[in-house]
Amino acid sequence: MDMVNRLVRAAEDGDVAVVAQLLDAGVEVDAPSVGGRTALDLAVHAGHDETVRVLLAAGADPRQKAGGYGELTPLCLAAMYGHTAVVGVLLDAGAPTGAQGRLRYVPLVLAATTGEHGHPDTVDLLLRHGADINGAMKDKTPLEWAATFGQVQMVHQLLARGATPTARALGEARVRARARAKWSPADMEGKYALTVEALRAAGIED
Template sequence: MDDRGGAAAAEELVRASGTGDEAAVSRLLGRGVPADTRDAEGRTGLDLAVRGGRDGVVRLLLAAGADPEQTTGPYDEELPLVQAATGGRTGIVRQLLAAGADPDRANRLRATALGRAGAEGHTGTARVLLEHGADPHFRWKALTPAEWATRFGHTETADLLRI
């Protein structure tokens, strides 16, 4: 692939990942497009697949070697695991943890996946994170995940996180 072809393929992989086009993602990965390639805006396929809840695409990208610990977001401020937990995407959280994502790694805003799951009231996601060793006492902006859940009225999640 020449540079132009490589750039076009990168754009195509990221775009297909964001729309959930598993066939296109699989074809592009099979042609040798790196799983962690970035588009012109610096976004990766994993970033957009996690954001869009594209479980199948996440599976394909991780199997092709995408880094579950890569920084994502328009300013490289986010992590796939924190992003998935924020959206309550429990299946993707499981995939990322199985691929080696650190359950306690904080994003650039110092939020962890468990803190975000607590703040958003995603009880199932919080349960999976706890099962994988996430620290329920880690403070983000001076509050624990249970305190975030309480602050936003997520009683069931708060009860789970009070350990």
């Protein structure tokens, strides 16, 4: 295994000592492995915040392409998996919080909508670092995306943090609530119905 592949493998494993040793030996920090992914990319994916910190200190680009198809950035990748500590390291290194990468993903939207309930701690950290709570991704705000996916807890969290309640958010939730009720009449307290209630309580009128 050549030196670059050793670096990428060590970064993915979170082996900080080996990563530091290889960097000291002159291995290029952002050189891709035979699989096309860099040490930073795979360290972020695995959630190794200390490894990420070492790579960034060695000059790794926090805005580089990341993900299996190069469709993300390191911050988007960390936000999507709820790796809050890694998100913090990347933000401290100057990673931007707005739309980014070739698909123009917004880290806050990814943190708010991936997983069963989103990633509340990651969302709060992004907001503390200046992420726009109403910043749109593909013409929808984080609140509207959360409503679309029936992320009840996240809808409450975003509203509590100052997200603008919109008719579109209510409309997205209502369409899905009706579809769910039609499919399962007993599911009147389903996640979309609860999302509708939360948005109505925030003052959105039908």
